[in-house]
Amino acid sequence: MATLPLGFGAIVLLLVGSLINAADAAIHVYGNKRFTKISNGLYVPGDIEALYASKLQDVDAASSGTNFKGKSVILFDDITFVRTKEAASKPKSNLENAGLVETLVFEVKDRERIGGSFLKSDVICCTQELADAGSCNLGEVIIQRDPSEPDWPKRIRTFFEKHREEVKMSPEALVINKTGLYTVYFMTCDQDLDGTVVRGRSVWKNLGGYLPGETAPLLKFYGFMFLAYVVLGLVWFPQVARYWKDGIQLHSHVSLVIAFSMGELALLYFDFAYLDSVGTSPIEVTLWAVTFSSARKALSRLLLLVITSGYGIVKPDLSGRTLKMLLLGVMCFVISVSLGLAQQFGGLPEDGMTLLMLSWAILETCFLHWIFRSLWNTLKKLKVNKRNIGKLELYKNFAVVLVTMVVLNFAWIYVEVYVYDSLNELWQVKWMIPGFWYVLAYALMVVICFFWPPNEKPTRYLYVAEMEEEYEEEEEDLVLAEAGMKSEDGSNVERDERKSLLEAFILLFGNIPRES
Structure with missing residues (x-):
């Protein structure tokens, strides 16, 4: 035989x-993606795209303008978070970061900078013990900043108003000054926001166009x-x-x-x-x-x-x-x-x-x-x-x-x-x-x-x-x-x-x- x-x-x-x-698109749509449990927080994994460094460097890496010639940017111009009616009807907590949803942008290779691994902890969100030690802010995702780039990983905060079921993220345009593979996470440490969904889109514009x-x-x-x-x-x-x-x-x-x-x-x-x-x-x-x-x-x-x-x-x-x-x-x-x-x-x-x-x-x-x-x-x-x-x-x-x-x-x-x-x-x-x-x-x-x-x-x-x-x-x-x-x-x-x-x-x- x-x-x-x-x-x-x-x-x-x-x-x-x-x-x-497989060819990826440069515009990513989030159609009512539900936050899921991760450690002691909730999150929605966004997308991953490769971006080249901007020719025109931006100091603060954030811009509200529309002239992006010579720049690589990530645009958040239509992102809405929607929580459940039960969560909206609850009395607002006295915690400073209650109702907070965070949008995190970082290089994939820096994934270990998200969470408490550098603090020898398995948690994602800051606990009372870590807050008392001055390591992080209670109710926020723990982030270890990059010494060479103090503003990265990038954090964008969005708060739910009292008894409101929806909140729209403020338009942001993050200018990319370093070539790399970037990703987006939508995260919250507020357990009352379980069941929250995200809808809208993010636009990833590369140096020469919209191709990844x-x-x-x-x-x-x-x-x-x-x-x-x-x-x-x-x-x-x-x-x-x-x-x-x-x-x-x-x-x-x-x-x-x-x-x-x-x-x-x-x-x-x-x-x-x-x-x-x-x-x-x-x-x-x-x-x-x-x-x-x-x-x-x-x-x-x-x-x-x-x-x-x-x-x-x-x-x-x-x-x-x-x-x-x-x-x-x-x-x-x-x-x-x-x-x-x-x-x-x-x-x-x-x-x-x-x-x-x-x-x-x-x-x-x-x-x-x-x-x-x-x-x-x-x-x-x-x-x-x-x-x-x-x-x-x-x-x-x-x-x-x-x-x-x-x-x-x-x-x-x-x-x-x-x-x-x-x-x-x-x-x-x-x-x-x-x-x-x-x-x-x-x-x-x-x-x-x-x-x-x-x-x-x-x-x-x-x-x-x-x-x-x-x-x-x-x-x-x-x-x-x-x-x-x-x-x-x-x-x-x-x-x-x-x-x-x-x-x-x-x-x-x-x-x-x-x-x-």
């Missing part, structure tokens, strides 16, 4: 890692990749048109993949550019971007299946596999669209997201298994027929490319895990994670265009019909080769028991049993 568990597990690990590609710092470089990257595909198209499309009558169906398939790749990257660039300029992304553009991306993924995988099966190059048809390929392609498109929409718009439960990702990984595993198995069978067939030396060398070179791509994928999975485990320090290279997959896909497309270009005499890779008797002889030799017997002319047709490293990789990912 094949080494199925090893090959299956390795490929699932590979493909789950390639799915990490960790994904901002993708705007230029998508523009660069779009131009790269345009250049490839300018070279490929005229050749296809020039030698249309002498071409093969593979050329049309390659043209379709290039066209969809150009459309996908153009939409992604426009989507990011719009988001960067106004802070929101048009839903229609996002939907089209996800659709084009999913279509491109499905077509790319079908293209690899067609090539490795030898359709139009080694054999005249797909031997009844057309329906299966189309079915797998449709499944790839549907799952990819569902996953893309879930990543972009959210709203899907964690279990649903896990199911989608698992379905995608299994589907991709089926594709890779089929691709490498088809490649193995095609190479075996070309080895038997000595008239196909040119095609054999072509497919051997292509096999080297595919195996190299797989090895690079495994190496990148390690990089992804390392980056996401150390995101607090490595957020500035996070954009490279999705970028790598686009570069790899482009490199593979360039190789395919180079190996199977349209030309006036495509006999080097074009399928040529042969006599039926020659087909039967080839198939007979193939069977004899598997058995290690002699052909009718007495020549030895032996199996090569020594597998090359390349063949070993194909065996692994194709899950093909090695002859015993």
